[in-house]
Amino acid sequence: MGDGEGREKQEETKKIIHTYPLIRHSDMPEEMKQEAMELVVTACEKYSTNNEAAAKMIKDEMDKKFGPPFHVVVGEGFGFEISFECTNLLYMFSGGNLAIVVWKC
Amino acid sequence: MPPTAALKKKKGRPSQSRVDEGDDLEEWKKSKQLLRPKDQLELTEPELKDIIARQLGTNDPLIPQNLIQFNHAQGAFELIPPTGPMIVVYETQGTQIHKESEEAKKQVEDQGLDPSILEITDSAETIKPDELQNIPEETPGDEETQEEESEKPEVDSEMTEEDTEKETEVGEGEGEGEGEGEGEGDIEGEGGRAEDEEEKHHHGGKPKKLTNQFNFCERAALTYNNPVRVQDTQTTPPPMGTFSANVLQWVIYDAYQEDYAAQQLEKELERERKEKEKAPVSRHQAMTRKLVGKAQLSEAVQGRVLECWKVLERMVNQNTFDDIAKDYRYWEDPSDEFRDEEGTLLPLWKFTYDKTRKNTVTDIEWNPHYYDLFAVCFGFLDFMKPLDEGAVCLFTLKNPSFPEYICMTDSAVMCVDTHPKYPYMVVIGLYDGSVNVYNVQATCKQPAFRSNNVTNKHRGIVWEVKWAPDLPDGEMNFYSVSEDGKINNWVLMQNDLAVTTIITLFLAKDEVFGPDGTKLKMKGCASCVKFHPKQPLIYLVGTEEGNIYKCSTAYSSMFLLTYPAHHMPVYRIDFNRYNSDIFISCSGDWRIKIWEDNRLEPLFVFDVGACVGDVKWAPYSSTVFAAVTNEGKVYVFDLNVNKYKPICVQAIVSKKRNKLTRITFNPIQPIIIVGDDKGCISTLKLSPNLRIPCKAPKKQQHLDQWTLQCMKLDKLLSLVREPATLDIPEDTAESIES
Numbered sequence: 001m002g003d004g005e006g007r008e009k010q011e012e013t014k015k016i017i018h019t020y021p022l023i024r025h026s027d028m029p030e031e032m033k034q035e036a037m038e039l040v041v042t043a044c045e046k047y048s049t050n051n052e053a054a055a056k057m058i059k060d061e062m063d064k065k066f067g068p069p070f071h072v073v074v075g076e077g078f079g080f081e082i083s084f085e086c087t088n089l090l091y092m093f094s095g096g097n098l099a100i101v102v103w104k105c
Numbered sequence: 106m107p108p109t110a111a112l113k114k115k116k117g118r119p120s121q122s123r124v125d126e127g128d129d130l131e132e133w134k135k136s137k138q139l140l141r142p143k144d145q146l147e148l149t150e151p152e153l154k155d156i157i158a159r160q161l162g163t164n165d166p167l168i169p170q171n172l173i174q175f176n177h178a179q180g181a182f183e184l185i186p187p188t189g190p191m192i193v194v195y196e197t198q199g200t201q202i203h204k205e206s207e208e209a210k211k212q213v214e215d216q217g218l219d220p221s222i223l224e225i226t227d228s229a230e231t232i233k234p235d236e237l238q239n240i241p242e243e244t245p246g247d248e249e250t251q252e253e254e255s256e257k258p259e260v261d262s263e264m265t266e267e268d269t270e271k272e273t274e275v276g277e278g279e280g281e282g283e284g285e286g287e288g289e290g291d292i293e294g295e296g297g298r299a300e301d302e303e304e305k306h307h308h309g310g311k312p313k314k315l316t317n318q319f320n321f322c323e324r325a326a327l328t329y330n331n332p333v334r335v336q337d338t339q340t341t342p343p344p345m346g347t348f349s350a351n352v353l354q355w356v357i358y359d360a361y362q363e364d365y366a367a368q369q370l371e372k373e374l375e376r377e378r379k380e381k382e383k384a385p386v387s388r389h390q391a392m393t394r395k396l397v398g399k400a401q402l403s404e405a406v407q408g409r410v411l412e413c414w415k416v417l418e419r420m421v422n423q424n425t426f427d428d429i430a431k432d433y434r435y436w437e438d439p440s441d442e443f444r445d446e447e448g449t450l451l452p453l454w455k456f457t458y459d460k461t462r463k464n465t466v467t468d469i470e471w472n473p474h475y476y477d478l479f480a481v482c483f484g485f486l487d488f489m490k491p492l493d494e495g496a497v498c499l500f501t502l503k504n505p506s507f508p509e510y511i512c513m514t515d516s517a518v519m520c521v522d523t524h525p526k527y528p529y530m531v532v533i534g535l536y537d538g539s540v541n542v543y544n545v546q547a548t549c550k551q552p553a554f555r556s557n558n559v560t561n562k563h564r565g566i567v568w569e570v571k572w573a574p575d576l577p578d579g580e581m582n583f584y585s586v587s588e589d590g591k592i593n594n595w596v597l598m599q600n601d602l603a604v605t606t607i608i609t610l611f612l613a614k615d616e617v618f619g620p621d622g623t624k625l626k627m628k629g630c631a632s633c634v635k636f637h638p639k640q641p642l643i644y645l646v647g648t649e650e651g652n653i654y655k656c657s658t659a660y661s662s663m664f665l666l667t668y669p670a671h672h673m674p675v676y677r678i679d680f681n682r683y684n685s686d687i688f689i690s691c692s693g694d695w696r697i698k699i700w701e702d703n704r705l706e707p708l709f710v711f712d713v714g715a716c717v718g719d720v721k722w723a724p725y726s727s728t729v730f731a732a733v734t735n736e737g738k739v740y741v742f743d744l745n746v747n748k749y750k751p752i753c754v755q756a757i758v759s760k761k762r763n764k765l766t767r768i769t770f771n772p773i774q775p776i777i778i779v780g781d782d783k784g785c786i787s788t789l790k791l792s793p794n795l796r797i798p799c800k801a802p803k804k805q806q807h808l809d810q811w812t813l814q815c816m817k818l819d820k821l822l823s824l825v826r827e828p829a830t831l832d833i834p835e836d837t838a839e840s841i842e843s
Contacts, residue, residue, distance in 0.1 A: 018361040025348070081349035089348055093360060099352040105345070 021094040027087050032066065036090050040100050044074070048095070051075055062102060073101045163191070383550065419503045426505060429453050433502075433776065438792040446746050448753040448795035450739060453776065453788040454505040456481070460513070461496050466780025468520045469769045474528035476773045477502040478509065481786055484517030484536055486766065497521055497533050499545060500786065510545050512552070524572045524581065532583050534567025540585050540595060540602070554602050556595070561604050563587035568632045574641055584636075586646060590628030594658070608661045610648060629654075635678040639685045647675025653690060653700075668705060670698060677719050683727035683814045687822070691717035697732055699744075701826070708825050709748070713740055718766045725775070725796055727814035728821060733765035733779055741795050744821055753795055757787055 021041050026033050039061050047054035051074040062070040066088070073080065076097055088104035172185040202209050423430055433453050441448060464483035472478035478501050485492045495517035498508035517536035524530040529546040530553075539562040541552035556562045565588025572583045573594070582596040590610045596603045610629035630649040637643040643665070646654045651671035654664040673693035681687040686702040693716045698707035715734035723729035728744040741753035757765060758781050767780040775791045799813035808816075 016365070017358075018365055022361060022364050024360060025350070027346075075352065077353050079349070079351040081347065083345050083347045086344040086346050089346070091348070091350060093357045096361070097354060097357055099357060101350075101352075103348070 017096045019094070019096040021092060023090070023092040024099075025089070025091040027089055029087060033090065035065065036062065036102060037092060040090075040092065040102070041094055044094050044098055044100070051098075058100070058102060062104075067104065070102060070104050075099060163189070415504075418507070422504050422506055426454060429505075433774075433788075433790060436790065438794075441792050441794040444794060446752055446794070448741060448792040450741070450753060450755045450757070450777070450789040450791060450795075452757065453790055454502070455788070456500045456505055456508075456786040457784055458483070458496070458498050458508050458511070460494070460511075461498070461784045464492055464495065464517070464784045465782035466766050466784060466786060467518065469767045469778055469780050469786065470521055470523060471769060471771055472499070472523050472528050473525045475501070476771065479769070479778060480521045480523055480531060481508075481780065482518040482521045482533060483784060484519045486782065492517055495535065497531065497543070499531075502788070512543050512545075512550075514541065519566055520569045522570045522572050522583065526575070527581070530572075530581065532570045532572065534563075534570045534585055534587070536566050538563035538565055538567060538587060538589070540567060540570060540583075542583075542597065542602070554597055554600075556602050556604070561602060563591060563593065564589035565630065569634050571634060571636060573636070584634065584644075586631035586634045588630045588632075588649075590630055592631060592634065592646065592656075606661070607658055608656055610646065610654065611662075630674075632674045633676060633678055635680060635688070637685060638680055638682075645678050645688065647678050647690060647692075649674035651675060651692060651694070653678065655702075666703065666705075668700060670700075670707075671696060673716075676717065677721070679720060679722050679730075681722050681727060681818070682724055683811065684818050684822075687818070689720055689722060689730055691720035691732055693717070697730075697742075701822070704826075708822065709744065711742065711749075711751075713751075718764070719768045721768055721770055723796070724770050724772045725798075725810075727818040729795065731768055731770065731777060733768045735764045737763050737765050737781070739765065739768065739777075739779060739789070741791070743795070743797070745817055746797070748821075748825075753792075755789075757781075757789065758783075758785075 021037055023033070023037065028036060040058055043054040043057040043061075047057065055072040055074040058074070059070050059072040062072070071082075076099065078099075080101060082101070082103055082105070084103035084105050090100075090102040093099050168187055170187055172187070173182045174185050175181075176183045202212075432451060436451060438449055438451065461483035465485045465487070466481055467484040467486060468480075468482040470480050472480065478499055480497060480499050483496045483498070493515070495514045497512045497514070497518050499510040500508045512531075512533075514533070514535060516539070518533045519536055520534040522532050524532075529544055531543045531545055532540060533543070534540050539556040541556070542554040544553040547553065563585065567585050567587045570583055570585045572581070576582055576596065580596050580598065582594055584592060584594050584607065586592045592607045592610070593604050594607050596605075610631055611626050629652065631646050632649050633647040635645050637645070642658045644656055644658070646656055647670070648654070651669075651673055653668040653670040653675060655666040655668070656664050670690055671692035671694045675690050675692045678688055678690045681689070687699060687708070688702075689697060689699045691697045695712050695714055695716060697711040697713065697717055697720050699709040700707050713732065713734055715736040715738070718733045718735060720730060720732040723731065726743070726745075729741065731739060731741045733739050736756070737758040738754055738756045740751040742751045746752055757779055763781045763783050763785075765779055765781050768777055770777050775796055777789050777791065779787045779789065781787070798810060799817055801808050801813055
């Protein structure tokens with residue numbers, strides 16, 4: 001989990017912003033979680049400017065790997081309430097300011 | 106001829122007949138004389154009657170017979186076979202069958218007609234016209250098709266035409282058959298007037314159901330369809346859960362901060378755990394840890410703090426032992442000037458380690474790289490008082506109160522050796538027969554290499570280990586000698602030690618019967634080994650039986666030479682630094698002997714009156730050596746000064762309680778260290794009389810110490826040695842001439 005720390009020094013105070021992927025809540029099995037996390041990180045880095053494209057990539061890949069009806073939300077500020085199939089939810093942060101929710105329903 | 110003439114005439118006829126019909130007839134009747142053209146052939150009567158058959162063939166004379174085409178496969182022109190005169194435009198299979206065939210008969214019967222019709226042949230031509238009205242539905246023909254014609258006269262004309270054709274064409278049986286077939290076809294292919302037919306022709310046959318268009322009915326059947334039933338079911342849906350959260354920038358930031366803090370805490374705990382494991386190495390780190398507390402210090406910082414502590418400790422020690430330090434450096438006993446042929450040893454520091462208080466010092470060795478660092482092995486020599494623990498410690502003169510590096514072992518350490526090229530690689534031999542290699546730089550807790558406890562160990566105490574020159578591949582290796590009579594060479598492979606037995610020392614006695622009746626060869630127990638400084642293959646082994654064997658690593662079963670040295674175990678062999686042919690040995694039979702290579706008799710023998718634990722040549726002189734005894738005394742000899750008595754005898758430790766076990770000269774400084782059996786190492790400084798340098802003779806002032814020392818030794822030896830061959834000198838007294 002602790003790969004790739006980023007440091008940003010601001011003028012007033014030293015604020016360290018971490019960009020490593022941090023899983024907030026997940027009930028996926030371990031290897032599924034790892035795969036999904038890596039996929040999310042790859043997608044977010046690739047489409048860093050376009051959340052929709054990143055979400056599309058994540059969703060397509062998850063559908064291919066784990067089964068069709070996956071939903072993906074990528075964003076910086078939103079609230080959500082979802083029903084999901086058990087053991088198929090991933091809620092994580094990445095890149096310091098992005099939140100990604102992936103679930104199957 | 107006549108037919109041709111007739112033909113000609115016939116041809117000629119129509120043209121004439123048009124002009125004059127009546128005349129023609131009369132002329133024909135009148136003249137029976139034949140008109141002959143003038144160029145007509147004249148033939149005899151029989152020849153005239155000769156019938157010349159003319160055949161009409163299908164050959165087309167106009168077709169070229171010699172068409173050729175280039176064949177690329179063969180690369181030559183080839184003849185194309187001529188195409189026939191016939192071109193097939195359309196081909197179809199006919200449904201005509203011979204009327205006399207079985208099938209035809211069967212068909213006729215089925216239709217209810219009289220089979221006797223089939224036998225009529227000529228009647229086909231004389232069929233009544235009204236029958237001919239019945240239009241054949243099926244057209245016969247093998248190759249040609251004829252369009253169906255519904256009008257009777259044309260059919261008739263066709264028929265007549267065919268008849269005429271038949272008459273004119275000779276030899277075509279086909280035509281006849283055709284005609285007949287057609288007739289039959291007419292009869293058989295009836296469609297409309299079935300009733301007429303029946304009336305006229307058939308008398309036999311079964312009354313057959315007619316398949317006309319007016320009175321036939323369709324018959325259909327329907328298979329049974331199984332009735333359809335609808336059944337449905339629903340699986341239980343997969344378990345669903347709900348989840349909700351709010352995503353905001355500060356939420357993300359806070360989460361990261363928390364997680365980072367948790368990680369740091371974990372790392373700190375991990376480090377603390379590691380510290381605890383490393384604690385016995387040095388108390389400095391423990392102090393550091395306690396004092397600094399929970400502050401997170403990076404490794405680098407801790408390292409620097411450690412260094413500071415070290416320096417501080419040394420400074421404190423120096424201040425404490427200030428006078429000793431000064432003595433060590435500057436004290437030269439002035440009374441030596443007045444004492445001829447005698448010297449003294451000034452005691453300096455004493456080194457001990459808490460945990461090895463009970464151990465005996467079994468080996469000491471100076472580090473080849475640092476002049477102040479020496480390694481000490483703690484084990485035990487007394488069979489009656491075994492100790493389970495052992496240690497090898499590296500002490501430095503700069504810090505007399507605590508060793509620099511400590512490696513605790515689970516068995517007593519009997520010998521140590523430091524690699525000349527890598528001064529941090531230390532190999533030790535243990536009491537239980539195994540050998541360990543430590544990398545002092547890395548960690549002292551675990552040996553870098555360890556001999557396997559089952560297969561790769563010696564079966565007895567490892568008395569001595571010695572590093573050997575690196576192998577051509579760069580791998581390090583060392584030799585070990587042990588009580589089991591084997592001398593092994595160990596190579597440091599990647600993770601393991603690879604062992605090969607160089608030689609097994611067998612005694613020269615006869616084979617003895619073992620417990621189960623097999624003959625056993627007696628093995629000697631090696632107690633020390635020394636490699637020749639100039640020739641790396643040669644080494645000397647001293648045994649517990651008192652023999653010294655000169656061996657080579659190349660030969661694994663034979664000794665090069667056996668010196669019958671002592672009666673008790675040989676404890677030390679040492680080569681002279683200046684002349685590698687000379688070596689010295691000491692043993693438990695109270696004697697120190699100096700030998701020359703290849704000479705079975707010792708050059709010098711010294712009896713010191715107590716079991717000699719160790720003897721060493723001095724590094725600065727070719728004639729000085731020192732020995733320690735069980736009585737706690739140190740003996741220093743200088744052969745140049747006195748060939749029979751030591752120039753210094755000094756008791757270092759109390760005679761009753763301590764025994765001295767080992768001694769070593771410092772290669773650079775004029776000090777010796779001595780180990781005893783109470784785990785204490787004493788440092789002594791040699792007084793000037795003990796280290797007299799050579800004076801260069803006046804004529805050869807330019808020579809260096811080394812050469813001078815060698816010369817001194819040579820001179821000494823020449824006095825002592827007996828010449829190899831004794832020449833009886835000439836007796837000049839006799840001069841009898843008789």
